[in-house]
Amino acid sequence: MPIDPESKRMGANLPVALGDINAAAAAIRDAVLVTACEESRTLGEICGCRIWLKFENLQFTSSFKERGALNRLRALSPEERRRGVIAMSAGNHAQGVAYHGKRLGIPVTIVMPIGTPMVKIENTRRHGADVVISGATLEEAGEFARKHGEEQGMTLIHPYDDPLIIAGQGTVALEMLRAVPSLDTLVVPIGGGGLISGVAIPARAARPDLQIIGVEAELYPSMYNAVYGKTLPMRGDTLAEGIAVKSPGKITTAIIRDLVDEIMLVSEDQIERAVASLISIEKTVAEGAGAAGLAAVMANTEWFAGRNVGLILTGGNIDTRLIASVLTRELAREGRLTQLAIDLVDRPGQLAAVSILLAEAGANIIEVSHQRTFSDLPAKATLLEVVIETRDRAHLDDVLARLGAAGFKARCV
Template structure:
């Protein structure tokens, strides 16, 4: 590629990322990366009152869309650049994609990841054979370190988003969608650094200029605002949408977003969390925060009402299982499906079993039990903290009433 930042030249961003170049990228990577599925979601369609199609770009080997861009960039390295190796910064998905395909192609690879990157992404990147360096608290910190490392060691730096080869590779998703779905009027795409939406929007606006392109970012990392009105900072130290936790879009991507994306919206952490759980419940799909952000925007009503046939891009599935469990428990609590009570029962054999029997008859599912013999207000009694799954808030009240009817003292905790 010949330059430190691969895919850069004196051409404008709109000249570097074009439909012909995206088509070339599609041909280049076709043998390694077959198209990802696109399916109609009957559940979300009923929920939203529209026809909703999911583009499952989490169905690559490394669990995210990043493989298209990484493969396209690696295949355009000169032989000398391949022998020296590549370097990149990533919150996880670009690192996994680049390391996986670099190993496949026999190219040495160094990846710089933020210290707080999800453990699952760090370990998978290491298993791909990359030299992983943890540096900085944010992707931007890691990015600065990686660029300096690449300069010092003569490595080809491959940006996760600010690289024409990366963007053209990501644009292949737009071509796939047009081939898979003959008629649709809108698409929702997550925005971090902007490479994914820049490529998709370029392809779609060239083929179907009437398509409404909606970009989505986390409210804690508003990187891709139209008109370059960017905060340039992360508003929170962490976000469940770590894949799009970027301070600002790139020098290449922002002009493309301004020209080819119709609207950019922000969604809250709570909405993203709800979307993650909804995808698990409705589609039986494990999706990371960045991948669920487009659904969060849809369910929040950010898509104009006139658009009735919509593609929602699911960009990744690399979420830490501990995080997923916490999100599920929190969502259940917010929807009144978790009941936490402290009961006081006689400290003698059979008391816990009797209490469990009352709860079973009331239809509550016990998830957690904690005994406390030291703090009971009544001598001879034991306090038991219990977490239960219930159907809804009404059922929660019924369970408490049944405990009272059976003479078991209880109170929330």
């Protein structure tokens, strides 16, 4: 759904200006990587456009968030540095504040909501921060952080609704447009809106006709609701927990209304597919939020056809167990990994017959379960559950056809 172009003021009188972003770039230059922005020819061929990837998942903390965090920390007074800072975060902002706080000798306390991935909690502690787990949501964690910070005299470092944070995140766009001047579309994940707000300001200044597209998870369409006046529900566990924000920022919402062209929503299946594609094609790890931009392009290929698209891989902090689950589920969707349930007559040789048939069909057996007792089959029957690996969906269909022709009743579980 496009945002009404008549409502745009094209950045006039906003709290963050291009000069603020240029100043942020100078402030963080020596401590934050200028990450690569490279074309992915394979993803471009799949999506029918040209795609450039900005590898912010290769920052030291594996996220763009340290840009804004460092810019905000450098602006603290000597007294504020002495008293320390506090931040609420589901992970990436936490690591950025903790890492650069330690570098600058600033005490850091991070409040993280219950359910934050363990890899993000441990990495934050490893950077020297005092981690407090509180609140079922980022908003509840933020309320605790505000109260605790006031009691202890600490400065709150907000993850997105702060002009200095926004300016720091906007340095990503400066680098992208410098590396690839021909970009005509930027696709940016939205949580609280700090990144897309910062990106939109220099992008709109450099190229007024450049398309700026925001992406949210379907389960957490908070900015979509705020901008379009909708009331879509927000609930559940999303793979993109880094953008699972129920209350977008006031500053960021105003900037997005002015400068962003459209907000798209992506499903969990689409996010999983994007994470798996980045691993299999680009050999790079992106967390769910980091892959949301690619998910939107893959799900809307007609919209992006023929465009020069810039995508920001915003972060790579994802549990290895979750990566394994995502990859396995994608294999199942592609028909390359399938669990079959086969009803057999309980007599010698049946299991061997199925095994031989699968081998002849070129299917690889991964797991086997031969169940006589715990099934609803007749007493003279047995249930064979087998996980097989096939080349693709067509190969799986051929295997099922061969089993049926041999008299075996097989079904996908």
